[in-house]
Amino acid sequence: MMNFLYTTWNPSTGINLGPMTLHYYSLMFILAFGLGYVIMTKIYKIDGVDEKFVEPLFTWTLIGTIFGARIGHVVFYQPELFQQDFWSVFLPIQTKPEFKFTGFSGLASHGATIALIFTTLYYSFKIIKKNPFWVYDRIGIVVALGGAFVRIGNFFNSEIIGKPAPENSPFAILFPQQSPEYGAIVARYPTQLFEATGYFLLFVLLWILYRYTNKKYQQGWLFGLFFIILWAVRFFVEFLKEPQGDEFIQFAGLNTGQILSIPFMLAGFVIMFTAKNRTITEEENAKTA
DSSP: OBOSSOEEOOOOSEEEOSSSEEEHHHHHHHHHHHHHHHHHHHHHHHHTOOGGGHHHHHHHHHHHHHHHHHHHHHHHHOTTHHHHOHHHHHSSEEOSSSOEEOOSOOOOHHHHHHHHHHHHHHIIIIIIOSOHHHHHHHHHHHHHHHHHHHHHHHHHTTOSOBOBOOTTSTTOEEOTTOOGGGOSOOOBOOHHHHHHHHHHHHHHHHHHHHHHSSGGGBTTHHHHHHHHHHHHHHHHHGGGBOOOSOOOOOBTTBOHHHHHHHHHHHHHHHHHHTGGGGBOOHHHHHOOO
């Protein structure tokens, strides 16, 4: 529904499938991983790598993303949950004040990133037996696209919303379904869409560089660029975002999300500018276990 001053975003919660409802957030997660699997299969085919290595990568990425994002959220934004409802940290349930199936909610991208670094290390050394940066370069492409879908899911859920926006702003949106924790229902910035757009453009850039340049032979170059741009998008959008949970890390006017993004950006620069030292040939590129 359009207002003279702003747009109202009040969608249905999901797709009615009779006995159950497929929530849009869950659908975005399914699309993220489904398309990621298809794209990674194509990447391995382009590189001449046996496609049997895609399935274990998908499995470890799924595990790292869900559990890393969940535990990261609790550690960075809701640490009191370890004492208040311990099992809800690790399982998609709530046990207090009553038992309830909640699904995995409260997910932090910083936690997912840290977990993915370790699960990908295991995959690289124990399964495909290639330099981890070779895998990181390629997984970064699909993660950028997946991040865009997740933020679109947040938009459907009216969560991770922005700060109040001037009603004459072309970006002002009213979220009637927003959580009461955000306060009054007023027109706000759609920060979910800002992030989603940034991540999608990053995916396009990385795909072009992977497909049409030789940067994929400089192991870590694409991954370093991925880190720099992804966390820069997160850093700047945070200025327009409402705080997520308790902001227990704050410094010089920066919030928890921004402070956690800085080390990742710095790491990206180091990885990117040392990538020449890890250059491989086309033949080495296709070599696996």
